[in-house]
Amino acid sequence: MKNQVQLITYVDRLGGRLDGRDLQRLRALLAPGGALGGLFGGVHLLPFFHAIDGADAGFDPIDHTRVDPRLGDWTDIKALTEVMDVMGDVIVNHMSSASPQFLDYSARGDASPYAGLFLSLDAVFPQGASEADLLAVYRPRPGLPLSTVTLQNGQKKILWTTFTAAQIDIAVHHPQGRAYLDSILQTFAGNGVRMVRLDAVGYAIKKAGASCFMMPQTFDFIAEFAGRARALGIEVLVEIHAHYRRQIEIAARVDWVYDFALPPLILHAFFFGTAAPLRRWIALRPSNALTVLDTHDGIGIIDIGAEAGDRERQPGLVPPAELDALVERIHLNSGGTSRQATGAAASNLDLYQVNCSYYDALGRDDTRYLLARALQFFLPGVPQVYYVGLLAGHNDMALLARSGVGRDINRHRYDEAEIAADLQRPVVLRLLALIRLRNSHPAFGGSFDCSGDDQDLTLRWRADGVHEASLHVNFQTLEHQLRCSDGQGGWQQWPWD
Numbered sequence: 116m117k118n119q120v121q122l123i124t125y126v127d128r129l130g131g132r133l134d135g136r137d138l139q140r141l142r143a144l145l146a147p148g149g150a151l152g153g154l155f156g157g158v159h160l161l162p163f164f165h166a167i168d169g170a171d172a173g174f175d176p177i178d179h180t181r182v183d184p185r186l187g188d189w190t191d192i193k194a195l196t197e198v199m200d201v202m203g204d205v206i207v208n209h210m211s212s213a214s215p216q217f218l219d220y221s222a223r224g225d226a227s228p229y230a231g232l233f234l235s236l237d238a239v240f241p242q243g244a245s246e247a248d249l250l251a252v253y254r255p256r257p258g259l260p261l262s263t264v265t266l267q268n269g270q271k272k273i274l275w276t277t278f279t280a281a282q283i284d285i286a287v288h289h290p291q292g293r294a295y296l297d298s299i300l301q302t303f304a305g306n307g308v309r310m311v312r313l314d315a316v317g318y319a320i321k322k323a324g325a326s327c328f329m330m331p332q333t334f335d336f337i338a339e340f341a342g343r344a345r346a347l348g349i350e351v352l353v354e355i356h357a358h359y360r361r362q363i364e365i366a367a368r369v370d371w372v373y374d375f376a377l378p379p380l381i382l383h384a385f386f387f388g389t390a391a392p393l394r395r396w397i398a399l400r401p402s403n404a405l406t407v408l409d410t411h412d413g414i415g416i417i418d419i420g421a422e423a424g425d426r427e428r429q430p431g432l433v434p435p436a437e438l439d440a441l442v443e444r445i446h447l448n449s450g451g452t453s454r455q456a457t458g459a460a461a462s463n464l465d466l467y468q469v470n471c472s473y474y475d476a477l478g479r480d481d482t483r484y485l486l487a488r489a490l491q492f493f494l495p496g497v498p499q500v501y502y503v504g505l506l507a508g509h510n511d512m513a514l515l516a517r518s519g520v521g522r523d524i525n526r527h528r529y530d531e532a533e534i535a536a537d538l539q540r541p542v543v544l545r546l547l548a549l550i551r552l553r554n555s556h557p558a559f560g561g562s563f564d565c566s567g568d569d570q571d572l573t574l575r576w577r578a579d580g581v582h583e584a585s586l587h588v589n590f591q592t593l594e595h596q597l598r599c600s601d602g603q604g605g606w607q608q609w610p611w612d
Contacts, residue, residue, distance in 0.1 A: 116310060116350055116371070116497055117200060119156025119554045123410060124502035125172075126163050126186045130531045138163070138187035142195045150538060154550050157200035159312065159499060161411050163192070166211075170281035172411070172526070174204070174314060175211040179295075180302040189306045196307030202352070203308045205299050207340065208315035209282040216295070217283055221267040232291040234284045236261060236273040239321045253328035253423075255356075255467065260284075260318075260327075277318045287319050287336060297343065304347040311344060312352040313337070329361055338368050345370075352405060356415045356467055358422040359396070359432055366401030374404040374496060375418040376432060379441060381408065381487045382476060383419070383433055386444045388591040390572040392419070392432045397494065397565045397574075404496035408487060409504040412522060413457065413468030414476060416442060445469050448478035452510040456524040470521040474507045481507075481542040486588055486595055488546055492553040493574040493586045495563050503527055505546065506537040545610075552609075556599055558584040 122145070130144060131137040143149050145158060162173025167183045169175040182188050195201055210217065220227040240248060249259055255277075262276040275284035286292045303311060320333045341351040352371040355361060359376050366372045377400075380393045396419075420438050422429030431438065446454040446469075453471035469476075477483045484507060492498050503525055511527040529537075537543055553559060561578025570592075575585040584599035597609035 117156035118497060118560060120154070120492070120550045121157040121159060121200075121202070121405075121497060121499045122151070122155045122502060122505065123159045123161065123407075123499050125161045125167075125411070125526070127167060128526060128528045129502050130529060130534055131186070133185040135184060135187060137185070138182075138191035138195060142191070142198055144534075145195075146198045150534065154547060154554075155199060156554065157202060157310070158195070159202040159310075160192075160195075162204055162206075169211055169213070170279050172520075172522075174206055175209065175279070175282045176206060177211045177214045179206065179210065179299050189302075193307045196309070200310060201308050202310035202312060203303055204314045205296065205303075205311045206314045207285070207287060207296060208277060208319045209284045210295075212281045212283050214283075218267075224266055224268045224270040229291055231286060231289040232295060234275040234286045234321065236275070238286060239275070239327075240323050242323075244323070248324055251324065251326060253326040255318075275321065277315070284321075285319075296340070300344055300347055300349060304349055309348060310350045310352065312354055313340065314354055316340075316353060317355045317357065329355065329357055329365075334365070334368060337365070341369055356417050358420075358429055359399070359418060360422075360429065362418070363399065363401055366403055369403075371403055371405055371497075372401060373410075374400055374406045374494070375415045376400070377406055377491065377494070378408045378414050378473065379416060379419050379438075380432065381490055382414070382445065383437065383441050384572075384590045385477065385483050385487070386441055387437065389569055390567050390588075390590050391569050393490075394565065394567055394572055396432055400494075402495040404494075406491045406494050406496045406498045407501070408491055409473040409501040409525065410499075411501065411526060413470040413525070414445070414473070415468055417467035442469055445471055445476045449475040449510060452512055452524065455512075456510070456515055456521040458521075468522075470524050472508050472510050472525045473501075473504050475510050479507075479509070481545075482593060482595075484542060485545055485549065486593075488549055489586050489597055490572075490574070490588065492549060493576070493584075498553065500546075500550070501525075502529070505543070506534070507540065507542045507546065508537075552584075552599065556582065556584050557602075558582040558599065 126137050126141055127133055130140055144151050146152055163186055164176050165178040165181040165183045167173040216229040220229045260277045261273050262280040264272050264274050277284055317329045320336050321327045344351050350370045353365055353369045362372055376396055380396055384390055384393045419433050420431040449471050456470035474484055508527055510524045515524045558576040558578045561576055564575050566573045571589050573587045577583045582600050587596045598606050601607045
């Protein structure tokens with residue numbers, strides 16, 4: 116993976132028209148000469164497979180090996196890989212109830228060759244599940260992870276549905292489950308995709324009497340799957356929202372993890388005027404991280420909170436009262452719009468996330484927003500910028516009202532005119548300049564150090580005894596300085612205001 120900033124985007128929501136040429140348009144946008152040409156070393160394409168508009172915005176694939184024809188086809192994906200590195204999602208936990216495999220199973224029941232592909236309650240609890248067994252299962256959303264289903268042939272089944280009833284969980288260790296997942300990897304590899312994100316992998320393994328989330332057996336599955344991907348020349352990114360020590364454990368066993376603690380910690384630093392929790396995390400965090408401030412999901416809160424059920428022995432990076440206050444401050448900064456999209460206020464909810472654009476979470480304060488991006492870019496790892504964050508986007512209340520899905524507040528559909536206009540806004544122009552600096556300055560290929568006190572943080576990179584880049588932020592006064600060597604024995608001071 117290149118040590119350059121990457122873009123995270125939906126193909127159809129960044130100038131798309133759903134006419135079969137959206138992948139070609141995205142390639143033109145990102146290629147040299149395009150409006151975003153030369154900015155990114157890679158792009159994470161959020162679900163582009165058939166179909167992109169299911170129950171969960173493409174994360175419930177009907178056919179994971181087919182590009183949605185409204186976007187283009189595999190030749191378009193391969194053409195994009197010639198411009199930059201491409202990452203795709205492998206949704207390892209579930210598939211759509213409208214998939215050909217499930218429809219065959221529904222029609223033929225236990226006689227279907229896919230009968231073992233879908234995880235039933237009995238497969239995990241052959242002796243039956245007690246109330247205690249079911250209550251022990253970790254849930255990201257309200258209710259049990261099960262759905263009672265009447266198949267087309269009349270059979271009744273209780274199936275695992277961790278997220279929605281339209282997303283049927285896969286038996287990943289069954290031969291059919293393994294063959295299904297391998298077919299995705301092989302299709303990706305054959306079309307030039309060299310990075311994959313394992314979506315919902317923390318829930319992929321189920322075990323009677325256990326939490327069914329990030330168990331030792333889950334780690335074993337991740338390691339096994341990552342090995343199969345590497346054999347095809349594919350790097351693996353693991354997506355897990357969990358206690359911060361889990362991220363450290365996972366990082367030791369995979370190619371890449373997200374630094375999901377970073378987004379709320381940067382907000383905390385600005386809201387409370389302290390660098391202490393952020394500096395503590397910088398000393399602990401894994402270096403094989405993709406740094407993000409925003410993604411297609413909400414802003415994670417669980418990532419800096421205490422371990423559920425073990426708060427005394429596994430405290431969080433910030434105290435519970437400050438975590439609650441952080442959430443309330445996001446709601447205040449967004450004018451209450453994030454509250455309408457979070458928790459019980461919206462469907463498709465996740466209990467551990469606040470749905471809000473990062474720009475709105477910071478009250479549309481350009482200085483704080485650019486400092487947040489600079490902090491992201493200065494930390495070890497590979498930065499990713501979400502397409503809404505790239506354009507300093509606002510919460511999309513109209514889309515939220517139409518869909519009723521909380522996370523849609525930060526999934527705006529930009530047309531080409533909006534993109535052109537937003538690319539001229541001062542905050543966006545300065546962000547683009549920061550991206551170019553991060554991609555090109557030699558210091559970022561060297562060694563890193565961090566210093567400071569409770570209010571101040573200084574991040575510094577040095578390479579070859581010649582190149583240096585440093586960022587200083589005082590979170591109480593907002594005093595800041597970004598400077599870098601100019602290659603001629605002098606210094607360049609970054610123009611913020």
